[in-house]
Amino acid sequence: MRILVVEDEPLLQTQLADALRSAGYAVDTAGNGVDAHHLGDSGSHDAVVLDLGLPQIDGITVLRKWRAAGRDMPVLILTARDGWHEKVSGIDAGADDYLTKPFHMEELLARLRALIRRAGGHASAELLCGPLTLDTRNGRATVNGQALALTSHEYRVLAYLMHHREQVISRSDLVEHIYAQDFDRDSNTVEVFIARLRKKLPPGLIETVRGLGYRLTAPR
Amino acid sequence: MNLLAARGSLRIRLLAGTLFWIAASIAIAAWGLGSLFREHVATQFNGELRTHLDQLTAHLAVDGQGHPTLAVPLSDPRLRLPYSGLYWQIDELGEGSAKAGVAAGAERAKQVAAGSLRSRSLWDSVLDVPPDAPADGEIHRHRVAGPADSMLGMVERVVRIDDPAAGLPRSFRLIVAADERLMVEPVARFDGALWLALGVLAAGLVVAALVQVSVGLAPLRKLHGALGRVRNGDAQTLVGKFPAEVMPLVDEFNSVLTQNAEVVERARTHAGNLAHALKTPLSVLANAATGKDDELARLVVTQVDTAKRQVDYHLARAQAAAAMRVPGARTTVRPVLEGLLRTMRRIHAGRQLELVLQPIAGDPAFRGEENDLQEMLGNLLDNACKWARSRVEVDARLEQGSLLIRVDDDGQGIAAADRDAVLRRGVRADQQVPGTGLGLSIADDLAQLYGGELALADSPLAGLRVVLRLPAAGSAVGG
Numbered sequence: 001m002r003i004l005v006v007e008d009e010p011l012l013q014t015q016l017a018d019a020l021r022s023a024g025y026a027v028d029t030a031g032n033g034v035d036a037h038h039l040g041d042s043g044s045h046d047a048v049v050l051d052l053g054l055p056q057i058d059g060i061t062v063l064r065k066w067r068a069a070g071r072d073m074p075v076l077i078l079t080a081r082d083g084w085h086e087k088v089s090g091i092d093a094g095a096d097d098y099l100t101k102p103f104h105m106e107e108l109l110a111r112l113r114a115l116i117r118r119a120g121g122h123a124s125a126e127l128l129c130g131p132l133t134l135d136t137r138n139g140r141a142t143v144n145g146q147a148l149a150l151t152s153h154e155y156r157v158l159a160y161l162m163h164h165r166e167q168v169i170s171r172s173d174l175v176e177h178i179y180a181q182d183f184d185r186d187s188n189t190v191e192v193f194i195a196r197l198r199k200k201l202p203p204g205l206i207e208t209v210r211g212l213g214y215r216l217t218a219p220r
Numbered sequence: 221m222n223l224l225a226a227r228g229s230l231r232i233r234l235l236a237g238t239l240f241w242i243a244a245s246i247a248i249a250a251w252g253l254g255s256l257f258r259e260h261v262a263t264q265f266n267g268e269l270r271t272h273l274d275q276l277t278a279h280l281a282v283d284g285q286g287h288p289t290l291a292v293p294l295s296d297p298r299l300r301l302p303y304s305g306l307y308w309q310i311d312e313l314g315e316g317s318a319k320a321g322v323a324a325g326a327e328r329a330k331q332v333a334a335g336s337l338r339s340r341s342l343w344d345s346v347l348d349v350p351p352d353a354p355a356d357g358e359i360h361r362h363r364v365a366g367p368a369d370s371m372l373g374m375v376e377r378v379v380r381i382d383d384p385a386a387g388l389p390r391s392f393r394l395i396v397a398a399d400e401r402l403m404v405e406p407v408a409r410f411d412g413a414l415w416l417a418l419g420v421l422a423a424g425l426v427v428a429a430l431v432q433v434s435v436g437l438a439p440l441r442k443l444h445g446a447l448g449r450v451r452n453g454d455a456q457t458l459v460g461k462f463p464a465e466v467m468p469l470v471d472e473f474n475s476v477l478t479q480n481a482e483v484v485e486r487a488r489t490h491a492g493n494l495a496h497a498l499k500t501p502l503s504v505l506a507n508a509a510t511g512k513d514d515e516l517a518r519l520v521v522t523q524v525d526t527a528k529r530q531v532d533y534h535l536a537r538a539q540a541a542a543a544m545r546v547p548g549a550r551t552t553v554r555p556v557l558e559g560l561l562r563t564m565r566r567i568h569a570g571r572q573l574e575l576v577l578q579p580i581a582g583d584p585a586f587r588g589e590e591n592d593l594q595e596m597l598g599n600l601l602d603n604a605c606k607w608a609r610s611r612v613e614v615d616a617r618l619e620q621g622s623l624l625i626r627v628d629d630d631g632q633g634i635a636a637a638d639r640d641a642v643l644r645r646g647v648r649a650d651q652q653v654p655g656t657g658l659g660l661s662i663a664d665d666l667a668q669l670y671g672g673e674l675a676l677a678d679s680p681l682a683g684l685r686v687v688l689r690l691p692a693a694g695s696a697v698g699g
Contacts, residue, residue: 009500009503009504011504012500012503012504012507015504015507015508016507019507053496079496080495080496080497080498080499080500081492081495081496082495082532083492083591083594083595084560084563084594084595084597084598084599085590085591085594085595087563087567087598088559088560088562088563088594088598091562091563091566091567092559092562092563095566096566096569097566097567098563098567100499101499101500101502101503102499102502102503102505102506102524102528103503103506104506104510105507105510105511106510114570118569118570
């Protein structure tokens with residue numbers, strides 16, 4: 001899962017990015033409206049945390065541009081302005097949720113999880129696929145109740161596949177969504193992660209669809 | 221009408237001024253025309269006396285017996301009518317009088333044979349004229365008492381006629397007199413007619429002045445009405461056509477209103493900026509302290525919470541107080557509710573709530589700022605969505621000139637005993653229990669600032685019913 005954090009206050013941006021990374025997300029950051037628009041327009045983020053008071057282009061305008069261009073990732077607005085007037089105009093511009101400063105990081109993480117889950121069409125915080133369970137609240141994956149020990153990259157790959165289970169995910173899609181922008185990407189490493197996951201999971205859970213990518217599917 | 225009222229009322233000032241000038245003009249006209257006429261009548265009176273005197277002089281002769289006589293009787297019939305008011309009389313002056321020249325008149329007067337010849341109108345009375353002897357060609361004028369207590373104006377001259385019988389020139393004093401009543405009566409008649417005419421004129425002018433003041437001040441009454449509409453919130457500026465003299469005032473006033481709205485908007489923006497400026501560092505502080513378990517971190521977390529509540533509370537109050545000073549604010553309820561419900565559906569998307577806006581009859585409007593209505597309804601709806609199990613219903617309507625908005629939820633409700641505590645009436649923000657939502661009490665504060673009220677009740681949906689009563693704006697659409 002890859003998140004875009006847009007916040008112009010450097011200290012808060014760092015705090016957000018750290019908290020999100022330790023929650024298992026790949027994180028991109030932007031400190032102004034122009035960079036934010038550019039990054040978000042790539043379409044490779046699973047969610048955006050967007051501060052409204054931005055230099056150059058304000059957050060609402062950036063959000064409108066994304067929505068006009070058909071970008072439909074969930075957006076959580078983060079702002080100091082907590083009047084309902086701002087909330088309504090934020091939601092009408094295409095935001096999915098709203099959090100006012102100062103906020104509790106746990107609440108932000110919970111809201112973000114819920115947004116990502118809903119975007120994938122999942123009602124519960126626990127994602128199920130056969131014997132495999134992923135609790136998005138604490139990042140724990142279990143097979144038949146047995147906890148799996150995963151590295152952060154393995155977790156990201158698994159979480160992305162769980163959110164899009166029964167769908168074919170291309171290798172480049174996976175790369176887009178598990179690495180932050182500035183990371184030195186190597187699509188071969190994805191194969192390595194998949195291979196490691198297959199060893200830890202019951203056989204047959206991750207299928208290879210030749211020429212297209214991978215699919216997480218419950219065994220019939 | 222006391223002086224203060226006279227100074228205070230434009231109508232009375234205008235009327236008093238106009239009436240004073242009308243009265244003054246009428247008085248001057250009456251005096252001027254009257255004296256002109258009196259002068260004219262006097263001139264005519266004297267001219268008539270002169271004419272008669274000239275005729276008398278021309279017709280005077282001395283007959284064979286040495287008696288003065290008139291060759292032709294004077295034509296005016298009044299001279300033959302007893303005591304008609306017009307008289308003549310001829311006195312013969314004694315011999316030698318002419319030679320006496322400028323000798324004392326008193327001495328000569330003794331030699332007068334008074335009334336040797338008189339008009340019939342004098343009947344048997346003789347004019348008692350003061351002793352006088354005008355020099356040759358001179359005409360003297362006197363006022364004398366006449367018959368029947370009248371006062372007469374008279375003219376006299378002395379004529380010398382050669383008497384062929386006596387061989388000596390004889391002197392006669394010719395007198396023509398007329399009753400002054402002949403002069404007074406036309407003047408009195410004229411004065412009567414004059415006062416009547418001037419009275420009618422004055423009455424007409426007064427009526428015209430009243431009409432003029434009333435018509436002239438009509439724009440001020442209209443201005444008053446327009447201001448009233450602004451104050452009632454039915455209009456944001458003064459609307460209507462005004463005369464060129466009032467229009468600058470209206471324009472100035474409208475620009476003051478606009479400027480006022482701008483100032484309020486700026487204040488609002490500044491307050492928002494301040495909140496923004498404060499809250500980002502607060503976020504940083506809170507996040508830095510989160511996750512650490514020591515005394516300082518806990519202190520920071522609780523103090524940041526308190527600071528956030530204070531900022532929220534006072535920002536809301538400041539915005540509401542600013543809003544109250546914008547006259548003419550008017551907000552249609554329906555779009556605000558629709559926007560908020562869209563927002564609620566999104567924010568509470570995970571809870572599968574059924575949010576129902578009951579059909580709104582007519583187009584009710586709130587007499588106040590859109591931001592404040594949004595703030596009140598946003599807090600009420602958010603609160604309802606937080607507590608509802610599955611359903612929230614909203615209803616807005618006009619009732620007895622008030623705007624009534626009801627929000628029902630099917631949550632657990634609030635026990636009647638706890639309702640006042642929830643609204644925290646009379647409790648200051650910094651004395652409130654931390655960790656409880658401010659929504660209802662902010663809405664309550666705002667409603668009270670607008671002269672409305674917030675009431676909590678049991679909902680037919682089994683949860684809480686919040687009834688918000690606010691001043692409604694009239695149906696007139698403002699500028």
